[in-house]
Amino acid sequence: MDHSDSPRPGTPPTDGPVTQAYAASIRDRLGVLGIPETYGVDRGLTLQPEADVLEVVRVVADGRRIELQPDVAAAWRAMVAAAGAEGITLLLISGFRSVQRQQEILERKRAAGETIESILRVNAAPGYSEHHTGRAVDIGTPGCPPLEERFEETSAYGWLSRNAGRFGFFLSYPRGNPNGIVYEPWHWLHRVGDPG
Numbered sequence: 001m002d003h004s005d006s007p008r009p010g011t012p013p014t015d016g017p018v019t020q021a022y023a024a025s026i027r028d029r030l031g032v033l034g035i036p037e038t039y040g041v042d043r044g045l046t047l048q049p050e051a052d053v054l055e056v057v058r059v060v061a062d063g064r065r066i067e068l069q070p071d072v073a074a075a076w077r078a079m080v081a082a083a084g085a086e087g088i089t090l091l092l093i094s095g096f097r098s099v100q101r102q103q104e105i106l107e108r109k110r111a112a113g114e115t116i117e118s119i120l121r122v123n124a125a126p127g128y129s130e131h132h133t134g135r136a137v138d139i140g141t142p143g144c145p146p147l148e149e150r151f152e153e154t155s156a157y158g159w160l161s162r163n164a165g166r167f168g169f170f171l172s173y174p175r176g177n178p179n180g181i182v183y184e185p186w187h188w189l190h191r192v193g194d195p196g
């Protein structure tokens with residue numbers, strides 16, 4: 001099914017242009033990781049700007065702070081409340097992630113012996129993760145281990161499929177996405193403006 005009005009994965013959702021200096025810094029990072037400069041073009045992914053204004057939405061038991069852009073935080077809270085009113089619990093598993101942090105994640109996996117091709121099926125290259133924007137959320141629900149495909153079998157996922165669009169959230173990486181990224185039923189991007 002083709003939804004011509006659905007957001008295209010990789011479309012910069014936010015915040016002004018990506019500067020040349022930012023693009024150059026990302027090229028350097030790709031070089032360090034051994035990722036071809038053509039990565040974005042090859043995957044149909046565009047550079048994602050890094051959020052500069054963030055709000056803490058959740059503090060996890062280990063002290064980790066999960067942050068989102070303020071308007072996304074407001075949309076998230078409204079969605080959580082609406083779901084809760086129908087007996088559905090939505091948990092924020094992750095939000096903003098810096099470019100530097102993304103680089104560290106990939107470096108650690110590579111140091112552990114994974115090939116860069118294998119890593120890039122699961123993780124976006126630094127500069128290309130929607131989490132850099134502070135507009136992407138990974139969503140969990142009690143009784144389902146986080147970040148697993150079986151999230152799609154939960155009532156929370158069913159609720160999101162029917163209702164998330166009303167709050168501006170859209171699934172970024174559906175099954176068989178053209179970006180070579182594994183299916184992520186838990187990963188939703190908040191789009192600026194009226195989805196129409």
Ligand SMILES: [Zn+2]
Nearest residue numbers: 136137138187
């Ligand atoms: Zn995600």
